[in-house]
Amino acid sequence: MTVLKELEVALEARSYQIEIGTGLLEQCGEKIAPLVKGRQAAVVTDSNVGPLYSAMVQKSLEQQGFVVTVVTIPAGESSKSWQQAEQILTVLLEHRFHRDSCVIALGGGVVGDLAGFVASVYQRGIAFVQIPTSLLAQVDSSVGGKVAVNHALGKNMIGAFYQPRLVLIDLDTLQTLEQRHWQNGLAEVVKYGVIYDAEFFRYLQQHTAAILQRDLQAAAEIIANCCRLKAEVVALDEREGGVRAKLNYGHTIGHGLELAGHYQGYLHGEAVAVGMVLAARYAAQKGMCDAEVETEVAALLRQFMLPTKADAALALTEVMDSMMLDKKVQDGKLVFILPEALGRVKIIKDVSQEEIAALLQKEFEV
Ligand SMILES: NC(=O)c1ccc[n+]([C@@H]2O[C@H](COP(=O)([O-])OP(=O)(O)OC[C@H]3O[C@@H](n4cnc5c(N)ncnc54)[C@H](O)[C@@H]3O)[C@@H](O)[C@H]2O)c1
Numbered sequence: 001m002t003v004l005k006e007l008e009v010a011l012e013a014r015s016y017q018i019e020i021g022t023g024l025l026e027q028c029g030e031k032i033a034p035l036v037k038g039r040q041a042a043v044v045t046d047s048n049v050g051p052l053y054s055a056m057v058q059k060s061l062e063q064q065g066f067v068v069t070v071v072t073i074p075a076g077e078s079s080k081s082w083q084q085a086e087q088i089l090t091v092l093l094e095h096r097f098h099r100d101s102c103v104i105a106l107g108g109g110v111v112g113d114l115a116g117f118v119a120s121v122y123q124r125g126i127a128f129v130q131i132p133t134s135l136l137a138q139v140d141s142s143v144g145g146k147v148a149v150n151h152a153l154g155k156n157m158i159g160a161f162y163q164p165r166l167v168l169i170d171l172d173t174l175q176t177l178e179q180r181h182w183q184n185g186l187a188e189v190v191k192y193g194v195i196y197d198a199e200f201f202r203y204l205q206q207h208t209a210a211i212l213q214r215d216l217q218a219a220a221e222i223i224a225n226c227c228r229l230k231a232e233v234v235a236l237d238e239r240e241g242g243v244r245a246k247l248n249y250g251h252t253i254g255h256g257l258e259l260a261g262h263y264q265g266y267l268h269g270e271a272v273a274v275g276m277v278l279a280a281r282y283a284a285q286k287g288m289c290d291a292e293v294e295t296e297v298a299a300l301l302r303q304f305m306l307p308t309k310a311d312a313a314l315a316l317t318e319v320m321d322s323m324m325l326d327k328k329v330q331d332g333k334l335v336f337i338l339p340e341a342l343g344r345v346k347i348i349k350d351v352s353q354e355e356i357a358a359l360l361q362k363e364f365e366v
C-alpha cells in the first residue's frame, strides 16, 4: 500500500480525510475501523464493481472484526432511485443494522450518491465511507457530502448534505474502468481548471496524451488537484449558499440534456462537457469573456474525446422543460455559472429562458 497524498476536508467536527494512493482497498479495514464505533458494515456496490473488488474490501473489513453484508445493485444511473434506496434500507433492517453500524460505498458516483443517501436516512443517519472507483467519483462526487436519488421529474431531487467519515481513493481501481467512463470523468476535471485554476487547465493541455493513457503519475496529479480544490470549496460553503455553486459550471444545460435523453444518451460528464461549451459561448455573447475561452475549453474537451455539441436528436422543448426543473432555477430564472476567463467564473442568477432557448436552437439547427 502506498498513500501518495492525504488531504483534509475541514468541517470542524465533521472534518474528514481523503487518502489517495495504491493498494488501499486491501487495507481499507484498518483505515475504517478507528472511525466507526460498531463492527457491522454494509458494502454497497454495483454489478460491475462488486465482482472485481468487493471480496477484497470484505476480507480487509473482516480482518478488523467487521461483520459484512455486501449489497450489489444493478450498474447504471437508473439504480439511483427511491425504490433502490428502499431495497437497501430493507436489507439493513433485516440484518438489524443499528446506529453504530456503517455503510461503505464501493463504486462510481451512482453507488456513492445512493449509499450516502441511504446512510443519511437510516435511523436518522449512520456512519458512511466513500471508496470511489470511477474517475468521476474520485475527482468529484465522493467528496463534499452531496447524496441523492433521482426522481422521474428531476435529477438528484431527493437528497441531503451528509458527509462521509473518510474518502479512500485507490488508483489501482481505475485500471478496469471503461475508456468512455474515464473520459466522462475528465469532463469534471476540465471543469475545475475553468472555474478555479488556469494553471491546472494549462497542465491538462500539456499532458493530454499521458492523461488519456491513464499514466499513474498524471492520474495521481489530477485527482489530487481536483480533490484539493473541491475540499477547499466545500470547507468554505458546505451547503452551497455561495461559492460552491461554481462547481455547477456546465451543469444547468448538462442536466437538461441528461434528463431530456432520459439518462440513455449522454453520461453525466459528457452532458456537462456540452454544457460547459455552451455556457462559455453564452458568456462571450454577453460580453463577459473572450470567444477564445469557448475555443480553448472545446479544444481540450475534444482532445479528451468528449462531445462539445448538443445531440440534435434531442427535442429543444424537452431540454428546456428539463432545465426548468433544475434545483438551480429561482423564480423562473435560470442560474448559470459563466466564465470571465480561464480559471475564473461568476454566478449569474437571472439568465432568461428565451436566451438559452435561442442558444440551443442554433445548436440544433447546424
Ligand atoms: N454527489 C456529487 O457531488 C456528484 C457530483 C458529480 C456527479 N454525481 C453523480 O455521479 C453519477 C455519475 O457517476 P459515475 O460516472 O461514476 O457513474 P457510475 O457510478 O454509473 O459509474 C460508471 C460506470 O463505471 C462502472 N465502474 C465504476 N468503477 C469501475 C471500475 N473501477 N472498474 C470497472 N467499472 C467501473 C460502473 O459500474 C458504471 O457502469 C451521476 O449520478 C451524477 O449525478 C454526483
Ligand SMILES: [Zn+2]
Binding pocket: 140, 188, 251, 268, 272
Ligand atoms: Zn457533475
